[in-house]
Amino acid sequence: MNKPARNTLSLVAIALLAAAVLAACGPGGKAKGPAPAAPAATEAKTAQPPVLAPLPPMGFNTWNKFGCDVDEKLIRETADAMVETGMLEAGYKYLVIDDCWQVDRAADGRIIADPQRFPSGMKALADYVHGKGLLFGIYSDIGPKTCAGRPGAAGHFDLDAATYAEWGVDYIKVDWCNCDDLDAPAEYARFRGALDRAGRPIVLSICEWGRNDPWTWAKGVGQLWRTTADIGDNWASVVWIIGANSRLADAAGPGHWNDPDMLEVGNGGMTFDEYKTHFSLWAVMAAPLMAGNDLRAMSAETRSILLNKEVIAVDQDPLGVQGRVIIERGYGGQVWMKPLADGSRAVAFVNYSDRELAQYVRWAQIGIPAGPAKVRDLWAREDMGVHSDTGKHYNERFEVKVPSHGVVLVRIWPGA
Ligand code: GLA
Numbered sequence: 001m002n003k004p005a006r007n008t009l010s011l012v013a014i015a016l017l018a019a020a021v022l023a024a025c026g027p028g029g030k031a032k033g034p035a036p037a038a039p040a041a042t043e044a045k046t047a048q049p050p051v052l053a054p055l056p057p058m059g060f061n062t063w064n065k066f067g068c069d070v071d072e073k074l075i076r077e078t079a080d081a082m083v084e085t086g087m088l089e090a091g092y093k094y095l096v097i098d099d100c101w102q103v104d105r106a107a108d109g110r111i112i113a114d115p116q117r118f119p120s121g122m123k124a125l126a127d128y129v130h131g132k133g134l135l136f137g138i139y140s141d142i143g144p145k146t147c148a149g150r151p152g153a154a155g156h157f158d159l160d161a162a163t164y165a166e167w168g169v170d171y172i173k174v175d176w177c178n179c180d181d182l183d184a185p186a187e188y189a190r191f192r193g194a195l196d197r198a199g200r201p202i203v204l205s206i207c208e209w210g211r212n213d214p215w216t217w218a219k220g221v222g223q224l225w226r227t228t229a230d231i232g233d234n235w236a237s238v239v240w241i242i243g244a245n246s247r248l249a250d251a252a253g254p255g256h257w258n259d260p261d262m263l264e265v266g267n268g269g270m271t272f273d274e275y276k277t278h279f280s281l282w283a284v285m286a287a288p289l290m291a292g293n294d295l296r297a298m299s300a301e302t303r304s305i306l307l308n309k310e311v312i313a314v315d316q317d318p319l320g321v322q323g324r325v326i327i328e329r330g331y332g333g334q335v336w337m338k339p340l341a342d343g344s345r346a347v348a349f350v351n352y353s354d355r356e357l358a359q360y361v362r363w364a365q366i367g368i369p370a371g372p373a374k375v376r377d378l379w380a381r382e383d384m385g386v387h388s389d390t391g392k393h394y395n396e397r398f399e400v401k402v403p404s405h406g407v408v409l410v411r412i413w414p415g416a
Pocket residue numbers: 063098099146147148175207209229230
């Protein structure tokens with residue numbers, strides 16, 4: 001499936017190699033005769049493009065809060081807010097305009113941004129976003145029309161990719177509406193090929209809602225792929241998505257992430273505890289963290305969630321492992337574990353029930369040696385001291401109380 005992308009990369013590598021050999025052997029060059037094999041191999045290695053999205057992408061997307069009500073004022077103000085609130089500093093760097101920015105195509109096929117809503121044009125907007133130190137993202141659809149009925153990419157993959165590269169697009173979410181008869185792996189690979197030919201590194205966010213099992217083919221095509229239908233700003237939706245996405249941990253890793261959809265934190269439909277559970281589980285599942293609320297008007301509670309650097313560090317851990325459910329308690333309790341690069345473990349105790357639950361874990365269950373381990377509560381931002389587990393005594397288990405629909409998220413380092 002990912003042949004076109006790979007072929008393009010090999011062609012680029014060969015071209016760079018040829019250029020290097022020419023530079024070394026051409027007129028004025030000192031080397032004579034065939035280039036030695038070893039340096040050529042080194043050149044080929046250094047010519048590899050960097051992995052796009054080695055960590056789960058972080059940013060903001062307009063859809064969850066604003067739907068089709070997008071314009072350049074909102075994007076500029078959001079860019080300003082991302083800097084002023086500390087979102088950029090915390091790692092949220094992609095500012096993505098979702099559906100409804102586009103209205104038509106010109107006679108030559110070029111896509112046209114809504115001139116009323118984006119009078120300065122997309123290039124100027126991308127420049128503004130880049131000027132703030134952010135990266136710029138946009139949205140399209142594999143089919144002839146987007147989900148909101150705007151022009152899709154069908155028939156124009158190369159022209160669109162070239163246009164977006166010219167505008168300075170760094171990230172594109174590509175949807176799957178009006179594509180029923182199409183072959184998803186082939187279509188997205190063709191789109192990736194067009195992006196590669198356009199010559200700008202652009203993250204491809206595949207959005208076919210898990211319909212065609214993208215976790216089996218999208219690695220090497222897109223950097224992230226949606227695994228479910230759209231999220232809603234309610235607890236039932238979050239619980240349902242966690243269940244669906246939790247089964248796909250094997251498919252995730254640096255440069256290829258399961259995407260359980262954008263965040264609803266701060267949009268008003270859930271309690272503080274529910275939003276903390278939503279954010280914690282996205283972090284433990286190494287999910288992309290795309291804020292979906294109004295960043296210009298965040299409450300202190302919303303900021304305390306989206307800007308919790310210790311929780312973000314769990315999501316952005318360089319090991320890039322998607323955490324898993326390690327204990328399923330029938331009465332609504334669940335324990336998750338995500339191994340982290342420094343040998344510590346993120347452990348999330350989740351409570352889906354309607355009353356407070358006491359929950360525990362043994363060190364053997366999280367793969368650390370029996371004995372002392374340091375524990376830190378990532379929401380309270382407090383050290384919880386050293387806890388010991390000899391591996392023998394039941395009453396040495398590490399235990400916490402978890403509020404209804406809430407979470408206790410800790411990080412555990414083996415040793416005293
Ligand atoms: C689909 C996607 C959403 C959003 C809308 C836009 O439903 O899954 O995330 O992009 O389309 O129309």
